[in-house]
């Protein structure tokens with residue numbers, strides 16, 4: 001129990017983050033694509049395609065944060081102060097993007113303002129998440145179980161590259177969501193956007209993947225030491241194949257496929273990240289086991305996750321089923 | 336960490352949670368009202384109930400979104416601003432936050448889509464069930480967050496190992512001594528808040544002589560609910576206070592403005608507590624009544640602030656005045672509810688424009704009472720964050736004060752804009768009024784005809 005409970009809950013945190021990135025990823029992606037959309041019809045359609053879901057998608061972010069405090073308090077108490085600036089900026093950005101859903105459709109004079117809140121908030125939140133990711137890979141200084149660095153330490157060129165990469169990646173998720181959930185001119189716009197976002201995403205994935213082993217020797221050792229290199233070389237290969245398949249599916253009439261492949265792309269990138277970071281909860285300072293809370297606490301959290309999470313997944317799926325099919329023009333906001 | 340950083344962190348936390356708590360109060364309350372009118376619609380099929388459901392879902396959505404965006408901030412702020420607190424207490428209260436997300440937030444988030452946008456898509460029963468789920472989720476959320484908060488006031492079910500709180504009993508930690516009272520008092524406060532929002536909007540329409548049937552029905556239901564809840568709230572408050580007397584006597588002494596420990600404590604009606612000299616200026620009090628209220632005995636022994644050294648006392652002035660604001664607002668609300676009941680008995684309720692006007696201005700009252708009550712609770716706990724065990728000064732994050740000052744200034748600015756925008760769009764929705772006629776131009780999206788399915792009959 002001492003050994004596998006932290007691993008189980010580490011898995012739950014990873015699952016929460018993957019769900020968040022996949023689900024809120026397409027919401028934020030729509031925000032990123034929003035200002036470039038051809039017109040009001042497409043914009044309203046874009047917003048209405050996620051209207052019933054965005055709140056639930058954002059809840060995965062809250063789950064990630066609370067799982068950290070419940071299961072890995074040391075990670076919560078050191079990573080959050082370390083990433084104070086990007087995290088608070090992200091929260092401000094998410095405030096604007098979230099509230100814009102409600103206010104935009106009630107607005108007349110100020111609609112353009114809320115459009116900016118929505119797209120600006122989405123872009124900024126995404127970029128900040130990338131900064132946090134970059135800072136996480138970089139690692140943070142910890143002394144006496146507390147963060148011991150400055151507020152802007154986490155910001156670097158590498159973190160900036162991660163931020164831009166995530167903007168491109170979420171843009172891709174958003175574009176493939178449009179192909180999947182809308183039709184007509186909005187889906188056409190999704191196709192056009194995907195054709196730009198996919199190459200951009202791939203450039204950043206390649207950049208970050210090459211940058212990390214060069215900058216961080218321990219990550220290079222993880223990937224290039226024998227026999228790891230043999231076991232791990234399929235990861236980049238499969239990634240390239242998925243990207244190729246995604247490119248070819250953009251124009252096809254299987255409208256679900258690009259979305260599925262875009263999510264697979266994210267899963268693979270995430271797998272690569274996990275391989276690089278394992279077994280740390282606070283990179284290079286504390287492992288999963290060192291950061292975990294006491295066994296009875298872990299057991300309590302674990303029971304909640306194992307019992308309740310499947311129920312949650314069930315009714316999330318139910319909500320998606322209720323709003324299945326292409327987004328109708330007469331539901332959602334403004335009705 | 337110097338004092339400035341601490342003060343800034345406290346100010347930021349107090350401001351952000353004080354702003355957040357308004358919206359849970361709003362959405363717990365309004366979702367409760369929606370469930371009631373939705374149930375009435377299913378039972379009777381009367382169109383006006385349907386209109387009420389539709390209209391209040393619109394207003395609910397606005398407040399719900401405010402709660403979500405400000406709540407997400409809270410869940411991260413405990414780590415960004417109170418990391419030492421988080422690290423020390425996480426073994427006990429950390430899981431409560433996880434359970435809140437799993438049991439409450441996902442439930443709300445899963446069904447809010449159907450509640451807001453599903454009226455034309457699903458049958459009336461499923462729509463009703465979704466409203467119930469959202470309302471229920473909001474109360475579960477309050478359950479867990481208040482379990483965590485109450486544990487900070489009356490910690491139980493733990494052992495202190497190397498300065499860290501380790502869990503011993505889940506049950507004792509959740510159902511800690513002050514939790515049942517705080518939960519009951521807060522949930523009733525939220526239902527009162529929602530009820531007074533309905534009273535305010537309906538009163539406004541009566542005052543302006545618009546949407547008569549809609550306004551009458553809403554006001555009538557809300558007044559009945561308030562007639563029950565407002566007196567009940569004083570009873571629960573009394574029990575809550577007696578529980579606090581048992582576990583945090585110094586907080587009660589600050590609320591009452593009692594400096595000396597004595598049998599037969601007077602009830603201080605008004606005073607200016609002078610903390611430096613440990614006495615009250617300009618005191619007006621009624622002999623012996625204080626002991627009677629707190630201990631239900633004219634000569635009961637009640638501890639005063641001087642029973643602990645000055646550095647263990649909370650700031651007295653804010654606690655003392657906030658308590659009077661809360662109880663004062665309660666009295667005003669009681670007067671409004673009783674006046675409404677009197678008018679109803681005289682069969683003048685719907686014709687008295689003056690009463691409608693009073694109602695229209697009464698909506699903010701419970702929200703102010705909620706803020707005042709929380710000020711009593713949280714400031715009265717000082718100088719501890721976990722009562723008697725962990726000092727607030729030892730709980731703060733190692734974050735540079737300038738950065739906290741910057742984020743605090745941004746919060747004030749951003750939340751100010753949010754509040755203005757909320758009022759602006761809420762007012763617009765109210766002025767536009769209920770969409771009384773079913774929008775014939777918007778047929779059901781996927782399965783036509785459901786929109787007009789008769790109440791109480793499954794649409795499929």
Ligand code: HDD
Pocket residue numbers: 516517518520521523524525527528568569571572573575576579583586661662664665701702704705706707708709710711712713
């Ligand atoms: C509609 C709102 C409302 C109204 C009308 C009242 N209260 Fe209250 N009160 C709250 C809303 C509230 C609150 C915001 O919900 C608090 C803060 C923490 C809590 O549990 O409830 C609170 C706290 C609170 C406390 C602090 C207990 C503690 O933290 O240890 C006491 C003693 C009372 N109340 C007592 C009363 C009494 C005697 C009332 C009427 C005569 C009263 N309240 C009316």
Ligand code: HEM
Pocket residue numbers: 345346348349352353354356417420480481483484706709710713714717719720727
């Ligand atoms: C689970 C819920 C809550 C938690 C975990 C919590 C935690 C805290 C913490 C860590 C502080 C800072 C230390 C301090 O100054 O006391 C604080 C202060 C404060 N909290 Fe709470 N709180 C909770 C609920 C609330 C609510 C709902 C309110 C509503 C308004 C509130 C109002 C305040 C105020 C006004 C202060 C400042 C007190 C002062 O600085 O003297 N709290 N709380």
Ligand code: HEM
Pocket residue numbers: 055058059062352355356358359360362363398399400401402403404405406407408409410411413440443444472473474476477480481521
């Ligand atoms: C430190 C304290 C608090 C934290 C960390 C917190 C966290 C949150 C979060 C993350 C949300 C958004 C949920 C979503 O995504 O759907 C939220 C909303 C909510 N919170 Fe808080 N909250 C705190 C204090 C409170 C208190 C004291 C109460 C109630 C008494 C409360 C009741 C609610 C409710 C009912 C919602 C649902 C959404 C809404 O009604 O607007 N919260 N909170």
